[in-house]
Amino acid sequence: MAIYHFSNQIKSRKKQQSAIAAAAYRSGERLVDERTNEGKYYNRSVQPITHILAPSHAPQWVYQRERLWNEVERVEKQWNSQLCREINVALPKELSHEEQEKLAITFCQEIFADDGMVADVAIHRDDEENPHFHVLLTMRPFNPDGTWGNKQKKTKEVINGKVTTMAVHTTDWNTKEKLLYWREQWAHYANRFLEKNGFSARLSHLSHEARGLETLPTIHEGFAARKMESEGTVSDRMQINKERREYNRTVIELNEAKREKQKRERAHSFVRRFTPLEKKQLKEAAKGLRIFVNYENVMKRKTQLQKWQSRLNFQADSVEKQKKIDRIQNETLMLERAENILEKEASRFLTAYYPTLEQGHYSKEQKIAIVDVSLTENKKLNHEQIESLLKNVEHREVENAIDQLLNHRPAFVSSLHNEVKVFQQQFETLRIKNNIDFAQPNSIKHAPKFVLDKLQLLLQKKDRSAQALDLMNRLYDNRLEDLYPQWKGRLHLTLEQKEWLVRAQEYYEKEITPTDLPQSPRRYTVIEQEDLLSRLYEIKKVAYPERKRLYEQLVERYPQFQPENDSYLMMFYQECQQTIAELSGNAQRQLGELVKPRDLTNDVNPMNQMYTPYPSPQYDRSRTSDFFQILESAIREANKKWKEDDFERRQLKKKKNRSMER
The missing domain is CATH 1.10.287 (Helix Hairpins)
Known part of the structure; x- marks a missing residue:
């Protein structure tokens, strides 16, 4: 997985550092320091790939590494001079060597050299798991004629009535803002190359705290730390990362449990008045229409097959089973076909190990569950354990179906x-x-x-x-x-209008009142909208399981966002549509593609719907562009019907009372 690492440090004479030694170590070349007449050389097992990049007005001698850094040492006279800047950057492992090199050169040329610096680039691959590059940058600019310029110039200012001489930098290379800009640009360049080469992984220059993440970032380990670890020596850096990964696993598990709890609470808020039989009716309807089918279910079944295959009891038929597993990996394979394979395998297992079990009384989900638990616990289940398991399976099936139905x-x-x-x-x-x-x-x-x-x-x-x-x-x-317990007009809403009102409440997490209707409320800032659109657009382009990973990242950053909930998504797209003039051109393009209506047949085709968490054709942008106006109109009409019905009821009551009096 691509990681973000971008560190910066200054080499200075005050720290008794040498630009020649730094260049020799990073390039793997033997260089002579003309000030001390010492040779600098550091043997490397893998020769670095090196390039020198420079602005167009720099003299030709800058492309000679030894002369370049000796000239730097010569021009810097003071005992505490800053000699050069070093940037250390991790390269995305996903990219090929050629693309990694092209990325490093493009970034350094456009960000550093075109800004006036000479960039001495060295790509290191001593450890294939840690490809990275070093850049040594000159601190002093060049004049238009190719001579060294000044780092600072002195100006006189009047402060409190006194003339004071001030030193002002001639460039902005030493500012914090510039460093932040470089860090941000590296993420943009790397992400552009990843996207161009078909990878969904993305980097962010923001810290975990700035991104709102509860997990801790790992630190750059480096070749030396990995070498120490391989030799059996404890490395502090490796130990820190080990502890942080363990902590992050705990955080992820807790967040997953939290999401499961939220899912149950949401389902309960909708169906708490339904009987178990009514819930089961909804589950069967959803199952019959294949609404709840998705890649996660298919991949879960695939994992079960792989686990079953690894057991010694099934080795005799392993080749055939592997063919079946390969079939499931095809993205167009339906869950029903995957489950049929599993059911056959389950029937064979139950016949061999549970010969007295009447298989005809059990659904395929129940048979699969019995086999799965038997293999996981590596034991035969007794009658009580089987009965308990089957109840849990039925309960879990209903919960999952209701959740998918609500989404x-x-x-x-x-x-x-x-x-x-x-x-x-x-x-x-x-x-x-x-x-x-x-x-x-x-x-x-x-x-x-x-x-x-x-x-x-x-x-x-x-x-x-x-x-x-x-x-x-x-x-x-x-x-x-x-x-809205006091509002009688709700009884006169159509099914679609009820969905609109529930959708708005679910999105804003509050009851929508008449005062909200003339001016729709806002849930996300423009910056958040652009970030969410970018994430959703990326999710649309990839298949499961990569899609699931991107979902998890999105929900980790925005815990209240519901990317698998069609109604929630439509409210988000509507909100983006209302602020479209404030969105960047790229975000507007992404919004247009995300809400584009799709051509579907009248039949419910699960393959067209189950993997795409985007608005169905019935709820395209043209119908929701005036969501709150439509809602206001629906509420007004519902109130009108309720008043008419109430008037008729009162009239009938009066007639009845008069007839009784007579």
């Missing part, structure tokens, strides 16, 4: 509407084709049995989807009742 509410509701419509059309087509009229018993009596059976099946499927729609309607009603 894709608009797509799920749209799919259910589509299912009801399709089953109804198929039902009517089949009925008309076979001249069946349910008002005439004879037409039913003479219809073929297989046709009646199919009609009954279509009716059952339609009813199941309609029931799931009713449950979703109740889900929104319950949520809105929790949020």
Whole structure:
């Protein structure tokens, strides 16, 4: 994985340092110091790749390493002179040697040489795990005629009525702002090369604290520390990194547990009034529509297969199983095919080790779980353990399905509407084709049995989807009742309008009131929007498991952001759309590509939806560009309907009272 390391130090005569010695050590060349007549040479096992880069007005002799640094030693007269600056930079391991060299040269030429410095570059690969380069930079600028210029110039200023002589630097190379600029530019250059070469890894010049990360950064180990470790000697740097990695693992595990808790709490807030049977109905509907299918499930199954394959009990069939594993690695492979492979393997295992178990009573998920736990714990489970495991499997399946359903509410509701419509059309087509009229018993009596059976099946499927729609309607009603217990107008919102209101509350983490509607609130600053757009755009371009890693990085930086929640994402894109004039050109381009509507068929195609956490076609930008205006209109219309209904109720009550009086 690419790491960010960019260190800076000054070589000075005050510290009894030598520019000649520094250049000799980093270049691997034998250089003579003309001041002392001493030869400087440091043998290196891997010869560095070196380049000297200079501004266009520098004299030709700067390209001779020995003369360059002897001229530096000669021109610096004072006992405490700053001789040169050294920059030490880690190269991305992902890049090839050629690309690493090209990156280093491009960066040093455009950032240092074009700014007036001579840059002596040396790329070190003594350790393939730690490719890096050193840059020795001249501290004194060149005049237009190629002669050395001055580092400082003296000016006179009047301070408190007295004339004071001040020394002013002729360049900004020694400023803190310049160093920060160099650090930032290195991240940009490296990321550009990584993107150009098809790698999703990215560097950041910001500290962990500035990025809001709880994990601790590791420190640069260096060749010497690694060599000490390989020779059995304890290295302080290696030990510090070991402790920090252990700490970071703990932090990551705690954050994962925290996210799981948040996921459960969110699911509970939506479905807490549902019975276990109703939750199971929603799970089955989501499963039937394949809404919850995703790469994480496929990769989890792949990991299980690999673990099973490694067991001695399965070595006889290892070649065939490896072919099956390779098939799962294909990104277009559906979870159902992966699970079918696992189910066959599970059935073979259960037949061999649990011969009395009636496999027909268990789902494939339950059979897979029994095998997985048996292999993990390396023992046969007794009846009580199996029963307990199966209950946990069912509970976990429902939780996961509900979570995925909540993340894709608009797509799920749209799919259910589509299912009801399709089953109804198929039902009517089949009925008309076979001249069946349910008002005439004879037409039913003479219809073929297989046709009646199919009609009954279509009716059952339609009813199941309609029931799931009713449950979703109740889900929104319950949520809105929790949020707005006194507002009766919520009863007259359409299912889509309820989703809009719940979506806004979920995004802003507060109840949206009428005062919020004329001017929509803000959740993220423009800088945060640009950073999030860049991350989401990068996620869109990669496949699982790289996508999962980028998700985790995004959530680590923005713990409240929900990148897998379609509704949340649409609110974020809407917010970005409102401030689009403030966004950079690149961010505007990324926003345009992220919310671009996709051409999908009317059927729910999980392969088009399950890997892409971006708005479904039903919620493209054209429909959400005036989100709060639409919401305000919906609330106004709902209140109007409630008042009309309330008026009719009062009128009916009055008529009833008058009739009773008579």
